[in-house]
Amino acid sequence: xxxxxxxxxxxxxxxxxxxxxxxxxxxxxxxxxxxxxxxxxxxxxxxxxxxxxxxxxxxxxxxxxxxxxxxxxxxxxxxxxxxxxxxxxxxxxxxxxxxxxxxxxxxxxxxxxxxxxxxxxxxxxxxxxxxxxxxxxxxxxxxxxxxxxxxxxxxxxxxxxxxxxxxxxxxxxxxxxxxxxxxxxxxxxxxxxxxxxxxxxxxxxxxxxx
Amino acid sequence: xxxxxxxxxxxxxxxxxxxxxxxxxxxxxxxxxxxxxxxxxxxxxxxxxxxxxxxxxxxxxxxxxxxxxxxxxxxxxxxxxxxxxxxxxxxxxxxxxxxxxxxxxxxxxxxxxxxxxxxxxxxxxxxxxxxxxxxxxxxxxxxxxxxxxxxxxxxxxxxxxxxxxxxxxxxxxxxxxxxxxxxxxxxxxxxxxxxxxxxxxxxxxxxxxxxxxxxxxxxxxxxxxxxxxxxxxxxxxxxxxxxxxxxxxxxxxxxxxxxxxxxxxxxxxxxxxxxxxxxxxxxxxxxxxxxxxxxxxxxxxxxxxxxxxxxxxxxxxxxxxxxxxxxxxxxxxxxxxxxxxxxxxxxxxxxxxxxxxxxxxxxxxxxxxxxxxxxxxxxxxxxxxxxxxxxxxxxxxxxxxxxxxxxxxxxxxxxxxxxxxxxxxxxxxxxxxxxxxxxxxxxxxxxxxxxxxxxxxxxxxxxxxxxxxxxxxxxxxxxxxxxxxxxxxxxxxxxxxxxxxxxxxxxxxxxxxxxxxxxxxxxxxxxxxxxxxxxxxxxxxxxxxxxxxxxxxxxxxxxxxxxxxxxxxxxxxxxxxxxxxxxxxxxxxxxxxxxxxxxxxxxxxxxxxxxxxxxxxx
Ligand SMILES: Cc1ncc(C[n+]2csc(CCOP(=O)(O)OP(=O)(O)O)c2C)c(N)n1
Ligand code: SF4
Ligand code: SF4
Numbered sequence: 171x172x173x174x175x176x177x178x179x180x181x182x183x184x185x186x187x188x189x190x191x192x193x194x195x196x197x198x199x200x201x202x203x204x205x206x207x208x209x210x211x212x213x214x215x216x217x218x219x220x221x222x223x224x225x226x227x228x229x230x231x232x233x234x235x236x237x238x239x240x241x242x243x244x245x246x247x248x249x250x251x252x253x254x255x256x257x258x259x260x261x262x263x264x265x266x267x268x269x270x271x272x273x274x275x276x277x278x279x280x281x282x283x284x285x286x287x288x289x290x291x292x293x294x295x296x297x298x299x300x301x302x303x304x305x306x307x308x309x310x311x312x313x314x315x316x317x318x319x320x321x322x323x324x325x326x327x328x329x330x331x332x333x334x335x336x337x338x339x340x341x342x343x344x345x346x347x348x349x350x351x352x353x354x355x356x357x358x359x360x361x362x363x364x365x366x367x368x369x370x371x372x373x374x375x376x377x378x379x380x
Numbered sequence: 381x382x383x384x385x386x387x388x389x390x391x392x393x394x395x396x397x398x399x400x401x402x403x404x405x406x407x408x409x410x411x412x413x414x415x416x417x418x419x420x421x422x423x424x425x426x427x428x429x430x431x432x433x434x435x436x437x438x439x440x441x442x443x444x445x446x447x448x449x450x451x452x453x454x455x456x457x458x459x460x461x462x463x464x465x466x467x468x469x470x471x472x473x474x475x476x477x478x479x480x481x482x483x484x485x486x487x488x489x490x491x492x493x494x495x496x497x498x499x500x501x502x503x504x505x506x507x508x509x510x511x512x513x514x515x516x517x518x519x520x521x522x523x524x525x526x527x528x529x530x531x532x533x534x535x536x537x538x539x540x541x542x543x544x545x546x547x548x549x550x551x552x553x554x555x556x557x558x559x560x561x562x563x564x565x566x567x568x569x570x571x572x573x574x575x576x577x578x579x580x581x582x583x584x585x586x587x588x589x590x591x592x593x594x595x596x597x598x599x600x601x602x603x604x605x606x607x608x609x610x611x612x613x614x615x616x617x618x619x620x621x622x623x624x625x626x627x628x629x630x631x632x633x634x635x636x637x638x639x640x641x642x643x644x645x646x647x648x649x650x651x652x653x654x655x656x657x658x659x660x661x662x663x664x665x666x667x668x669x670x671x672x673x674x675x676x677x678x679x680x681x682x683x684x685x686x687x688x689x690x691x692x693x694x695x696x697x698x699x700x701x702x703x704x705x706x707x708x709x710x711x712x713x714x715x716x717x718x719x720x721x722x723x724x725x726x727x728x729x730x731x732x733x734x735x736x737x738x739x740x741x742x743x744x745x746x747x748x749x750x751x752x753x754x755x756x757x758x759x760x761x762x763x764x765x766x767x768x769x770x771x772x773x774x775x776x777x778x779x780x781x782x783x784x785x786x787x788x789x790x791x792x793x794x795x796x797x798x799x800x801x802x803x804x805x806x807x808x809x810x811x812x813x814x815x816x817x818x819x820x821x822x823x824x825x826x827x828x829x830x831x832x833x834x835x836x837x838x839x840x841x842x843x844x845x846x847x848x849x850x851x852x853x854x855x856x857x858x859x860x861x862x863x864x865x866x867x868x869x870x871x872x873x874x875x876x877x878x879x880x881x882x883x884x885x886x887x888x889x890x891x892x893x894x895x896x897x898x899x900x901x902x903x904x905x906x907x908x909x910x911x912x913x914x915x916x917x918x919x920x921x922x923x924x925x926x927x928x929x930x931x932x933x934x935x936x937x938x939x940x941x942x943x944x945x946x947x948x949x950x951x952x953x954x955x956x957x958x959x960x961x962x963x964x965x966x967x968x969x970x971x972x973x974x975x976x977x978x979x980x981x982x983x984x985x986x987x988x989x990x991x992x993x994x995x996x997x998x
Contacts, residue, residue, distance in 0.1 A: 196394055196556060200394050206394060207556065208555065209555045209556075210554060211554070219731060232633040233631045233701055234522070234630065235551075237700070253725040274943075275941070279946075280947065280950070280962075282728035284728065285728075296722060
């Protein structure tokens, strides 16, 4: 194992499952023998606020926080949140963004505007973005709670360990508690992987075109 | 959480600091543990409640929690209590005297400072309390250290006859890191032995013990100087040496891997000798501590004048790498490393909102309608959000329970302009039981013209839904006597006809009741009756919808503040006189709506109806 530290920032909105995703990722890293730290600052119990979780793993991890400009991966459960945290990526890091738009009450009541196209904003700033429409995929699979598994599937090929290890971490949890959910989670994971591979191809195509 | 409870000795687990501390407390053989919830410390007791062979409780407030732990310690049981930083202010009266008398069973007090203020009303450095009360302070940097230090704290407590302060911060409590756990060592309770000269703190008895308390500090200092919790980590870049404690140590190691670091875990009394040794080998010495310059001041007082600390570093917030690097680099004249390459994008703020159907909204909707006629003294809990959009119906929040006394003070300090205003105090059920009761008693006793609204949602919502004496359940989930708020306030002296119980979902009733009670020049209490949406007592019903053709775009339902109701489209209309106004047509998110029906009465044209025609309870 070399001294490289992998920094993954997961962001979203309270109640979306950001912390669960971070927990699964951290457990998977630990199962690979990495030292691992997972940090989160979630303000209050109520729903709806900004939530981030920092996952860092490698041979030896010191600080539990990811310094702005050093994240290898940004996993955004909501598109505007993705833009909010994009400055945490290192040059060449990737933003894996669920394209769902969730407007808070202060936006829907007209006090603030939701940006027309947060992905375009990120790209204009030079951030490599892979779009994943996790909401639609989850709906097609018949369960909105699958967003979590889909997003983990989407980053599975961007980790320093095999995708199957992350999948096993997710599936293992369901095998114990809700065996009936194993199969649909496997499908969700695979769908997330494919969506991100498609998105990745789009990003490469764009790079060639521009 | 349960993984740590079941873990066999020598297994490695990913644990939060809070879960690691709970495991350490249990392994240390503690028999009594108590706390009042408070972010970021809450999960310590939630986790401890799952371990066998130990008594764990939610106390009504932190002072009582500490007193329960003191009683345990006096009886020879290893005892533990936990609280957030401001909780120690509440507990401080007991603290300042128990550190004179000392302990029988080891007594450890974990205090969690909210460095960075993710969810608190201030950012105090509770290490002041350790100094003030003459007790040793241990500061872990991560979960493994928290686990080890809490076990050591019990030993230290017994060896030096003193309570020990385990100082945590949010980055210790809520960061998960790898911990290797061990085995429980049993500590039998010796039982209470009467010793009035020691435990009855009359002036004569206290005076007799203070010399020992002072002498103890010499012994503690010697222990700190030789403690394995304080270690020198050498480095080849001797331009700067760091003295650091808590999670700041991790950030220092991250940013300056080649610098020598004196890593302090046993931080009070400050091991000056170790720092002197370090100082002689480096060009600059920098003390990196969160948040106040406490070690720094102690070191300066001991004669180490040429040290840096808060001259370079901020006195608030975390000392994370992005703060440390620019602050320190100037010292050696190095150019700053390049920061982030991508620009910051700031889409819009996203403050936390109340949950859909939160019963608090019924009260705030009504108060916002009465806004010009009332001053509203508030308190701490989910209902503090009433200060925000769209209600703007809270004027003060200071400390837990303060809504009562502040309301009384406002009532007694009326000006010509405010003499006819109603004074309303809004307080949650857990907060009322924590510190609100004495304030209400004061209102009654001193004939205050105040209307107190007790938001009884049968839980401690803000901290994640803990039990309290008003829920009918204990920390461990067993049935407990359930306090009757109406009887309680009557016993405090509120006239029975001035005690009103309302369903907060019935907006017109809430409005009318508040209006009536502020009109009566006497203490009155309004108690709401609906449970927190996230509690086990809440029943979800079938969702509602807005009939588009009936909706007139008045947007009155938006003012209820339920996040399930949003604006779907707007239309600008021109009035006859040429002025324009905007209509906002709304919609209800059926996935979020619980069918509470609170918003129904806010809609004049009756456009809010069941989403399915034959709505039945699910
Ligand atoms: C002295 C002190 N202890 C603990 C806390 C943490 N805390 C904030 S609000 C709150 C209680 C909230 O419960 P409740 O009053 O029932 O209101 P709810 O959140 O349910 O609306 C607690 C424990 C604090 N801020 N201060
Ligand atoms: S947690 Fe309970 S009290 Fe807090 S906002 Fe949600 S419903 Fe209201
Ligand atoms: S009935 Fe109205 S107030 Fe209640 S949850 Fe549904 S939208 Fe919100």
